[in-house]
Amino acid sequence: MENANQDVLARLHLGAMLPLLEDVAQFDDGVREATKNWNLTLQFQLPGGDPATALCFGPAGLKTHRGGVKGPKVTLTFPNARLLNDVFQGRIKKSPRPNLRGLFHLKKLMGLDPVLGKLEYYLRPSADLLQIPETFAFCVRLNLYALAFGIQVLGEHDPEMKPVVSHLPDGVLEIRIAEGPSAHIAVRQGRFIPGRGPAEKANAIMDFDGLETAWALLQGNLDLYAAVGGEKLRIRGNIPLLDGITPLLDQLSLYFS
Amino acid sequence: MGKSDEKYYNFNKSKELFTRATRVIPWGIYGHMTPTLQVPGSYPYYTAEAKGCRYTDIDGNEFIDYMCAYGPMILGHNYGPVEEAAALQRAAANCTNHPAPVMVDLAEYLVGLIPVADWVLFAKNGGDATNYALLVARAHTRRKKVIMVAKHYHGVAPWCTALGHGGITPEDHLNMLQVEWNDLEGFEALVKNHPGEIAAFIAQPYHHVTYGKQEMPAPGYWQGIEKVCRNEGIILISDDVRTGFRLHIGGSNEYFGYKPDLICFCKAIANGHPISVCVGRKELMNAASKVLYTGSFWMSAEPMAASLATLKALQDTDGVEKISRIGTLLMKGLEELGARYGLEIETSGAPGLPFIHFKGDPDLFLQQSFCAEVTRRGSFFHPHHNWFISTAHEEKDIDETLNHAEAALKTLKASLG
Numbered sequence: 001m002e003n004a005n006q007d008v009l010a011r012l013h014l015g016a017m018l019p020l021l022e023d024v025a026q027f028d029d030g031v032r033e034a035t036k037n038w039n040l041t042l043q044f045q046l047p048g049g050d051p052a053t054a055l056c057f058g059p060a061g062l063k064t065h066r067g068g069v070k071g072p073k074v075t076l077t078f079p080n081a082r083l084l085n086d087v088f089q090g091r092i093k094k095s096p097r098p099n100l101r102g103l104f105h106l107k108k109l110m111g112l113d114p115v116l117g118k119l120e121y122y123l124r125p126s127a128d129l130l131q132i133p134e135t136f137a138f139c140v141r142l143n144l145y146a147l148a149f150g151i152q153v154l155g156e157h158d159p160e161m162k163p164v165v166s167h168l169p170d171g172v173l174e175i176r177i178a179e180g181p182s183a184h185i186a187v188r189q190g191r192f193i194p195g196r197g198p199a200e201k202a203n204a205i206m207d208f209d210g211l212e213t214a215w216a217l218l219q220g221n222l223d224l225y226a227a228v229g230g231e232k233l234r235i236r237g238n239i240p241l242l243d244g245i246t247p248l249l250d251q252l253s254l255y256f257s
Numbered sequence: 258m259g260k261s262d263e264k265y266y267n268f269n270k271s272k273e274l275f276t277r278a279t280r281v282i283p284w285g286i287y288g289h290m291t292p293t294l295q296v297p298g299s300y301p302y303y304t305a306e307a308k309g310c311r312y313t314d315i316d317g318n319e320f321i322d323y324m325c326a327y328g329p330m331i332l333g334h335n336y337g338p339v340e341e342a343a344a345l346q347r348a349a350a351n352c353t354n355h356p357a358p359v360m361v362d363l364a365e366y367l368v369g370l371i372p373v374a375d376w377v378l379f380a381k382n383g384g385d386a387t388n389y390a391l392l393v394a395r396a397h398t399r400r401k402k403v404i405m406v407a408k409h410y411h412g413v414a415p416w417c418t419a420l421g422h423g424g425i426t427p428e429d430h431l432n433m434l435q436v437e438w439n440d441l442e443g444f445e446a447l448v449k450n451h452p453g454e455i456a457a458f459i460a461q462p463y464h465h466v467t468y469g470k471q472e473m474p475a476p477g478y479w480q481g482i483e484k485v486c487r488n489e490g491i492i493l494i495s496d497d498v499r500t501g502f503r504l505h506i507g508g509s510n511e512y513f514g515y516k517p518d519l520i521c522f523c524k525a526i527a528n529g530h531p532i533s534v535c536v537g538r539k540e541l542m543n544a545a546s547k548v549l550y551t552g553s554f555w556m557s558a559e560p561m562a563a564s565l566a567t568l569k570a571l572q573d574t575d576g577v578e579k580i581s582r583i584g585t586l587l588m589k590g591l592e593e594l595g596a597r598y599g600l601e602i603e604t605s606g607a608p609g610l611p612f613i614h615f616k617g618d619p620d621l622f623l624q625q626s627f628c629a630e631v632t633r634r635g636s637f638f639h640p641h642h643n644w645f646i647s648t649a650h651e652e653k654d655i656d657e658t659l660n661h662a663e664a665a666l667k668t669l670k671a672s673l674g
Contacts, residue, residue: 163420163421163427164419164420164421167419171620203619203620204620223279223283223284223285224293225283225284225285225287225291225292225293226279226283226284226285228291228292228293228297229275229279229284229285229286229291229292229293229297229302230272230275230276230279230285230297231272231297231298234297234298235293236296236622236625237620237621237622237625238619238620238621239294239468239621239641240468244421246421247420247421247422250423
């Protein structure tokens with residue numbers, strides 16, 4: 001993988017996947033239990049702090065901050081994007097050494113691996129896991145958020161997507177799943193603002209008929225046109241906005257695979 | 258919902274067949290006819306039969322047709338004289354080792370009909386003609402670059418398909434430059450910045466884009482473009498594939514007052530039979546002869562006979578005038594209805610290829626609902642693409658459609674509270 005792609009992938013790991021630990025911590029009893037007494041802010045980053053994502057563990061649970069925070073207690077700075085990607089993809093176990101203050105939290109850091117492992121567990125669930133309705137619904141939700149955050153990363157940082165993004169109209173795309181979660185992505189002059197839940201006002205809407213169809217899309221296994229024609233997916237409003245974002249979805253599937 | 262005595266169509270058979278299609282055909286229905294561009298649930302997917310300005314889908318729903326197969330059916334479906342000419346030619350010879358004499362007859366007819374045309378090359382689809390035009394322009398000028406107008410549709414060849422679509426690479430666009438519609442200064446600047454490099458300028462006669470308001474050329478635009486092209490040795494290509502024969506029988510450029518070097522026609526030229534043409538000035542005939550271009554069915558005689566019959570019928574009946582008159586009735590009728598119900602409808606484009614949008618509806622939510630409501634009552638209104646009028650449409654058809662539109666507006670008004 002070329003350096004540019006490594007950089008994009010690292011941004012996806014930090015900007016689209018790691019923040020979802022917040023959702024995992026709310027859903028997964030084991031993660032919540034394992035981190036209940038962690039009172040620290042842990043920031044993952046590349047040199048210079050861009051990209052970065054901070055995990056703030058506290059009494060109210062885990063909050064994540066995409067882009068990082070000022071003055072985190074512990075900083076894990078990966079020397080380069082390739083190493084970060086290798087660690088996140090489980091190809092190597094060698095995490096970077098924490099900063100000095102982090103040395104006082106080594107025990108917690110030792111317990112981080114299984115916590116982070118839960119991300120993979122839910123983002124790439126086994127077939128057995130998907131048989132549990134509640135967990136399936138959660139996996140769909142988690143992957144939907146990953147998609148929304150991932151679109152931002154690709155839209156703003158993937159050189160291959162620049163020509164596509166340059167023609168994208170401004171507006172807000174809302175993605176809704178019947179009896180399931182929703183997410184939205186605002187586009188403003190080439191900048192992307194993703195969010196969990198519905199938009200205040202959407203310019204384009206994608207309505208999935210249920211979790212199964214949404215899951216197929218999130219796994220890159222859905223013929224969008226066939227789904228729309230078959231009324232499994234309803235699209236309305238500013239279709240050029242939706243059309244323009246579709247290549248980002250395809251590109252995201254490539255990275256996530 | 259509308260009044261209880263109103264009849265709404267259902268599309269169960271269309272949906273069933275589409276489900277089968279999705280198992281064996283990408284998209285189910287691909288390209289410009291994909292249901293994705295309409296409002297699934299309120300639109301038919303498959304045609305059973307068609308006659309005049311009406312067609313019936315496989316669920317038995319009849320529609321007054323305002324798409325005319327996305328343009329080709331300029332005389333209406335199954336127009337007798339055209340079908341008879343086609344049948345006669347098919348019975349004699351269609352696809353053989355050689356062209357039939359009708360090829361020369363049609364070429365001569367087109368050269369007589371189209372003021373710009375000194376020669377003609379036949380192909381199948383509009384994209385064949387636009388691709389060919391670029392090849393001829395490059396062969397003539399020995400230059401590489403081509404200027405096109407942003408968002409203008411010239412087919413699905415890689416040079417004119419936007420990045421982001423499957424299989425398209427940045428290298429496919431290396432020699433393409435873009436300028437905004439009606440931006441004469443921008444065009445001049447591009448030419449100035451690429452001295453001696455521009456082979457051609459290709460554009461639609463006016464700005465008819467999907468999803469957007471149609472825009473006519475600004476006063477002096479085409480004349481300015483033509484002047485720059487002449488001065489700089491740039492080949493001017495008019496892509497009249499969609500608009501051809503609905504504004505002027507000699508090409509839409511005659512309507513707007515400019516003289517291109519090459520014109521591409523397709524769609525309406527043979528009332529539904531598969532044929533496209535590129536016509537050109539005599540100065541380019543030598544370059545045209547250096548371009549290798551052909552296809553398995555490009556010499557088929559039946560569509561040529563159909564084309565000849567179509568063009569003659571259009572001339573004999575003054576079809577362009579009728580299309581414009583009927584289209585104007587529809588546009589004005591919709592505007593008046595919109596005003597009556599407080600949902601202002603704005604129309605744009607040539608009357609033969611009208612388009613509507615609602616004022617204050619930039620994302621087209623209202624337009625999508627309106628077109629769906631009209632369609633499921635029996636008049637096929639595409640929500641995003643310009644419509645097409647044929648000579649088969651009569652005033653009574655427009656009246657019936659306006660009734661559908663009024664009922665749809667009442668429904669919309671009620672839903673808006």
